Amino acid sequence: MEKYKHNSTQFPSGRPYSADDFDGYQAAPLLIAGGRAPKSVVQRQERLSQQLVEVARYELEPYAKDPVVEFVTRSIATRMQQREGANWSQFNVRLNTAPRWFNVPNANPVEVAIAAYKALFGNGTVRENDIARRGFGMASAEYANLTIVGEFRKELEVPMWDEIGALTGKDATPHYDQMRGLQIIGFDRDIKQSKHIGAMRISMKRTIGELDDGTLVKGRTTAILNTRPSVEGIEQSDINTIREAYIDKVPMNEVPEFQRIVRWMIDDSLNPGVVLARNETTYGFNEEVENQVTARLHKRALPAMKALIQSHAMLPPIPENDERIVRLREMLETMQLPAPSDSVE
Secondary structure, three states, rough: OOOOOOOEEEEOOEEEHHHOOOOOOOOOOOOOOOOOOOHHHHHHHHHHHHHHHHHHHOOOOOOOOHHHHHHHHHHHHHHHHHHHHHHHHHHHOOOOOOOHHOOOOOOOOOHHHHHHHHHOOOOHHHHHHHHHHHHHOOOOEEEEEEEEEEEEEEEEHHHHHHHHHHHHHHOOOOOOOHHEEEEEEEOOOOOOOOOOOOOOEEEEEEEEEEOOOEEEEEEEEEEOOOOOOOOOOHHHHHHHHHHHHHOOOOOOHHOHHHHHHHHHHOOOOOOOOOOOEEEEEEEEEEEHHHHHHHHHHHHHHHHHHHHHHHHHHHHOOOOHHHHHHHHHHHHHHOOOOOOOOOOOO
């Protein structure tokens, strides 16, 4: 197959591509949801999602039929919303309302304030996002993110991994041996009803390094692979084996055919048109801070639970076997606050 050279000059609408249309590999804004989210930030993220979808419809046309392309575009938009929501939820339960500069070694108040401000609006560098995480007291925060559509934006990978490497002091380039939690997270159709698969969405995680405060820098890769019978680079016998293993609920780390395809993808040895889209998300996770956040959430929940009990006591008498009383009692007995997620994936 000849290497497909994508047209990176214009959208299908005819409007030229511009560097301003995309976010490079910047992390999701911290202020993206809730009453304090600036309208301009929300609109920018919506515009970015729409433009990536539009680019996908154009860039992938030589490789995939419309239903598969639509599966890709839905996946891109869904992944973006998941990341934004997770990053905001971590910010929403932060330990410090305003960033504390003394939480950041070798940084001055001005530097911390600028980094935090840029992170709020999704304009921070990798290091600035880490400064914001420390200053705000967040258990987890996104450092960088890159969505690649076909071959488009692939050139941003090297500078992104270089920047992550500068933060961790280690090579951040993905390697197959680092990957954990290999799994399939979706298909473009019901594979129990169809023996032919148009696309397969996969996911994997890795730990890149550890920072001086005990924060683990992690990465999550999600990708959509073109699995239609006519695609070159993947054997249909392998796809059939993977399909049967998935139906039988066999873990993908026990399926050699799946592992082989993942290795080829990470080594960048698959033909153009096989990897329809890929997202690389890098984030920091600090277990000690997560424990502090969890303890604070439980402490704040106690007054609310007491108020609920008191309000119940002030109600007119209701028989103890009343369904409402039974349900309320069961709720109070089993009520637990979920711990914050260990990542912004």
